[in-house]
Amino acid sequence: MVAEIPPSNIEAxxxxxxxxxNIRVDGRGIYDYRALRISCGPAPGMVExxxxxxxxxxxxxxxxxxxxxxxxTEGIVLxxxxxxxxxxxxxxxxxxxxxxxxxxxxxxxxMIERIIRQSRAIDTEALCIMAGIxxxxxxxxxxxxxxxxxxxxxAAVATIAALRHFRRPDVTVDGETAIIHDPRxxxxxxxxxxxxxxxxxxxxxGAAGDLVVLDPSLLEEQTQxxxxxxxxxxxxEICALNKAGGVPLDASQIGRCMQVAVAKSDExxxxxxxxLGLNKS
Amino acid sequence: MSRxxxxxxxxxxxxxxxxxxxxxxxxxxxxxxxxxxLICGIYGPIEAxxxxxxxxxAHIDVKxxxxxxxxxxxxxxxxxxxxxxxxxxxxxHLHPRTLVQINLQVKENDGSVDAAAINATALALVDAGxxxxxxxxxxxCAVRKDGEIVVxxxxxxxxxxxxxxxxxxxxxxxxxxxxxxxxRGSFTMDQYDRCFDLCAMTVQRILAFMRTAIxxxxxxxxxxxxx
Numbered sequence: 001m002v003a004e005i006p007p008s009n010i011e012a013x014x015x016x017x018x019x020x021x022n023i024r025v026d027g028r029g030i031y032d033y034r035a036l037r038i039s040c041g042p043a044p045g046m047v048e049x050x051x052x053x054x055x056x057x058x059x060x061x062x063x064x065x066x067x068x069x070x071x072x073t074e075g076i077v078l079x080x081x082x083x084x085x086x087x088x089x090x091x092x093x094x095x096x097x098x099x100x101x102x103x104x105x106x107x108x109x110x111m112i113e114r115i116i117r118q119s120r121a122i123d124t125e126a127l128c129i130m131a132g133i134x135x136x137x138x139x140x141x142x143x144x145x146x147x148x149x150x151x152x153x154x155a156a157v158a159t160i161a162a163l164r165h166f167r168r169p170d171v172t173v174d175g176e177t178a179i180i181h182d183p184r185x186x187x188x189x190x191x192x193x194x195x196x197x198x199x200x201x202x203x204x205x206g207a208a209g210d211l212v213v214l215d216p217s218l219l220e221e222q223t224q225x226x227x228x229x230x231x232x233x234x235x236x237e238i239c240a241l242n243k244a245g246g247v248p249l250d251a252s253q254i255g256r257c258m259q260v261a262v263a264k265s266d267e268x269x270x271x272x273x274x275x276l277g278l279n280k281s
Numbered sequence: 282m283s284r285x286x287x288x289x290x291x292x293x294x295x296x297x298x299x300x301x302x303x304x305x306x307x308x309x310x311x312x313x314x315x316x317x318x319l320i321c322g323i324y325g326p327i328e329a330x331x332x333x334x335x336x337x338x339a340h341i342d343v344k345x346x347x348x349x350x351x352x353x354x355x356x357x358x359x360x361x362x363x364x365x366x367x368x369x370x371x372x373x374h375l376h377p378r379t380l381v382q383i384n385l386q387v388k389e390n391d392g393s394v395d396a397a398a399i400n401a402t403a404l405a406l407v408d409a410g411x412x413x414x415x416x417x418x419x420x421x422c423a424v425r426k427d428g429e430i431v432v433x434x435x436x437x438x439x440x441x442x443x444x445x446x447x448x449x450x451x452x453x454x455x456x457x458x459x460x461x462x463x464x465r466g467s468f469t470m471d472q473y474d475r476c477f478d479l480c481a482m483t484v485q486r487i488l489a490f491m492r493t494a495i496x497x498x499x500x501x502x503x504x505x506x507x508x
Contacts, residue, residue, distance in 0.1 A: 042316055043389055046348075053304045057388060061349045082346060086322045086384040088305045093346075141349055143386055145320060146303045 004090050012223040019211045024220070026052075031214045031260050034150075036268070038161055038275035044188065045166030047275075049158040052217065055146040058158035060138065060166040064180065067128070067135040075127020076137040077117060081109030081155075087147035108151050111242060112142065112159055115197045115231045119239035122163065123192035129171055129178050136168060138191070149218035152229055153268075156199040161272045164193055195233040197240075198268040200261040202228045209247040214260060228257060232265040282427060285437050286315070293420070293433040293483055296490050298401075300408045300498045306384070308409020312401035314433060318388040319397050321405040325381030333380065338373035345385040345398065359395050360385075363402050366419070366449050366461040372412040381411060392436040393421040395447050395463065400487060407495055417460060418491060419449035420483035422476050424468055430475055432483050444468040448480040452488055457481045 007015075015025055022030060034052030045060030067074060083105040084093030094101025101109075116122065127136040140162065142155055167188035170181045203216035203224040213220055216227075226246025231239040243249070288294070294315025303309035306322035313319070326339055333340045343364045345356050363383060371381060383405070385398050399419035406413060423434035423442035431438055439445055444466030448459045459481075464473065 046389065048388075055303070057386070059348050080351070084346065084384065085324070085344065085382060086303075086306070086320075086346075086386055089324050089327065139349065143346065143348075145322070145386060146305055148304055 004088060007219055007222050011219065015219055015223050016206055016211070019205055019213070024213060024217075026217055028215075030212065031264075033215045033264060033267070034217075036157070036271050038157065038271060040161065040165045040275055045162050047158050047162040047165055049154050049161070051150060051154040051157075051215070053146055053148040054150060054154045055144070056151070056154045056158045057143040057145055058155075058162035059141040059143070060162045061141070062136050062138050062166075062168045064129065064134050065137040067132060071124075072132035073128045073135075074124040075122075075135040077122055077124065078137060078139045079109060079113045079116075079142070080139065081105055081112065081142045081144075083108060083144045083147070083151070087144040091147070104151075107244070108144075108155060109142070111152050111199070111229065111240075112155050115156060115199065115240050116140075116159060116163070119195070119197050119231070119233075121160065121194055121197055123194055126192040130173060134178060138163075147218065149221045150201050150215050153199045153201050153215065156197065156231070157268060157272060160193075160196050160198065161275060163191060164196070164272070164276055166191055195235065195237075195239075196269055196272060197231050197233045198265050198272070199229050199231050200264045200268070202230075202257050202260075204228065204246065204249060204253070207247070209249050210253075212253060212257065214264065228254070230258060230261040230265075232261060234266075234269050236262055236265075282425075282429070284431060285435060288431075290429060290431050291479060291483075293486065294435075296487065298404055298491075298494050300404060300494065306405075306409070308405050308407070308411070310401050310404035310408055311388075312397055312404060313388075314393060314397050314400075315435070316389050316391040317393055317397050317435075319394070319401045320386045320388060321398075321401040322384045322386075323382065323402075323405045323409040323411065324384075325409060325411055326376035326379035327382065329378060329380035334378050335373075337377050339371065339376040339379045339381050341368050341371060341373070341381050341383065343383045343385070343402075346387065348387045348390055356387075359398050362395050362447070362461060362463060363398050366399050366417060367402060367406070370414050370417055370451065370460065371406065372414060375412055390436065392434050392439050393447075395419070396421045396433075396449070399449050399461070400491070404491060404494065407491075408498075415451040415453040416488055416491060417449055417451045418484045418487040419447060419461065420480040420487060421445060421447045422479050422483075424466070424472050424476065428472075430472070430479060432479055442466065444472070446473070446476040446480065448477060448484070450481060450484045450488075 037050040204226040396419035449461035
C-alpha cells in the first residue's frame with residue numbers, strides 16, 4: 001500500500017503564504033488550540049481524547065507480577081503505542097514497539113514514556129504489594145484512531161487522564177498473605193500520581209523557521225521546518241523539552257513559546273480536571 | 282436464575298452506532314452493544330501490495346486490535362470471522378487488483394465481540410460505499426449450565442457457559458441461511474436449533490437498527506447537499 005503522500009509544493013506554499021499574513025489554513029489564530037474533548041469511561045482507565053479531528057484512545061490496565069530483581073520494591077509501568085492503519089492510510093504499526101515500528105510511532109511512544117516515566121508522574125513504590133515477591137504491573141495502551149496532526153499533545157492528555165481515571169483493586173497484606181479484593185467487595189483505589197504533565201507543541205514553518213504556530217494540524221506538521229514540544233505540569237515546572245532536529249531556531253522564540261505554553265498547559269490541566277470531576281459525580 | 286445485568290433471556294443490550302466519525306478513513310463506524318464497543322475504519326478500494334493482488338477481485342484485509350495488550354489468538358480468530366463473513370458479501374469482482382482494508386479497534390470487551398465486530402464492519406462498509414451483495418448482521422447467544430439460553434451474553438456469562446454460538450445472517454438470504462456460524466463447547470442438537478432461531482430473530486432486530494442508522498445518515502447528508 002502507498003505510504004503517506006506529502007503535500008504538493010502548491011499546498012505547502014499556500015500554507016506559508018497564508019501564515020506570512022498571520023492566517024492559518026483552518027482559520028485558527030497563531031496561538032489557538034483546537035477544540036479538546038475528553039471522554040472518560042465507562043471502564044476505569046479508559047479515556048478517549050479528541051483534539052480537533054485527532055483521536056486517541058488510552059486504556060490503563062493492571063496485573064500482579066513478580067518485580068524486576070534489581071528493583072524489588074517498585075511496580076512496573078509498561079507502554080504500548082499503536083499508530084497503525086486505522087489512524088492514517090499506509091501507516092503500519094510495529095505492534096507495541098516491535099521491529100517494524102515506524103519512526104513516527106517510535107517518536108510518539110518515546111515522548112509519552114519520557115514525560116510519564118522519567119518525570120516520575122507515577123509513584124512506582126506505591127505499586128508494591130510484597131517486596132521482591134509481588135508488585136502491580138501497569139499497562140498503558142495507546143491507540144491512535146485518527147491522525148490529523150499533533151498526536152503527542154493528544155496522547156499526553158489521554159495518558160495522564162487515563163492514569164488518573166484508573167482504579168486498581170484494593171489489596172490487604174497480612175504477614176505473608178496478600179488478599180486482592182474483588183471490585184464488588186471493596187471499592188477500587190486510585191493510583192498515586194505525583195503530578196499531571198501535559199505537552200504543548202509548536203511547529204516552526206518557513207525556510208528559517210520564523211513562522212510559529214501552536215497545535216499544528218496535519219498539513220502544518222507536514223510542511224514544518226522544525227517542531228518544539230514543551231511539557232509542563234500544574235506547578236509550571238518543565239518536565240521535558242523536545243526539539244529533535246529541524247532548522248536552528250532563535251533563542252528568543254523559545255522564550256515566547258514558553259510563555260504561551262504556560263498559559264495553554266493551565267487550560268489543558270483544567271480540561272482534564274473537569275473531565276475527571278464530571279465523571280465522579 | 283436472572284442474568285448479571287438483570288436482562289430478560291432474549292433481551293439484547295442497548296445498541297448504539299456512530300457513522301463516519303473518522304476523517305482519514307474512507308468509511309468508519311462505531312458500534313456498541315451495551316459496554317462492548319468497537320470502532321471500524323475502512324479504506325477501499327485502494328492499491329494492493331503486489332503479493333496480495335488478485336487478478337479477478339479485490340483482496341480483503343482485516344486487522345483487529347484488542348483494547349488491552351497485543352493481538353492474541355482469539356483476536357486473529359475474530360479477524361478471520363470478519364474476513365470470511367465479508368469475503369463473499371463484498372462485490373469484489375467490481376474492483377479487481379485492489380485492496381479493501383478493514384481496521385477494527387476494540388474499545389471495550391464485555392462479551393460477544395465477534396458479533397459486534399461483524400456488525401461494526403457491515404456499517405463501516407456501507408459508510409465507505411463499498412458495493413455489497415446484502416447487509417449482514419450477527420448475534421451471539423450462550424447456553425448456561427442450567428440449560429437456559431441467553432442472547433447477547435456478557436463476558437461473565439460466556440465464562441460460565443456450557444456453549445456459545447455466534448451466527449451471522451444476511452438481509453436477503455431466502456430461508457434464513459446463515460453466512461457465518463461459530464459454535465463452541467458441548468451442546469445438543471436441540472440446543473443448537475434453539476440458538477439458531479433466537480439469533481436469527483435477534484439479527485432481524487439488529488438489521489432494522491442498522492437500517493434506521495443508515496437512513497438517518499443518508500437523510501442528513503441529502504439535506505446538506507440540497508442546501
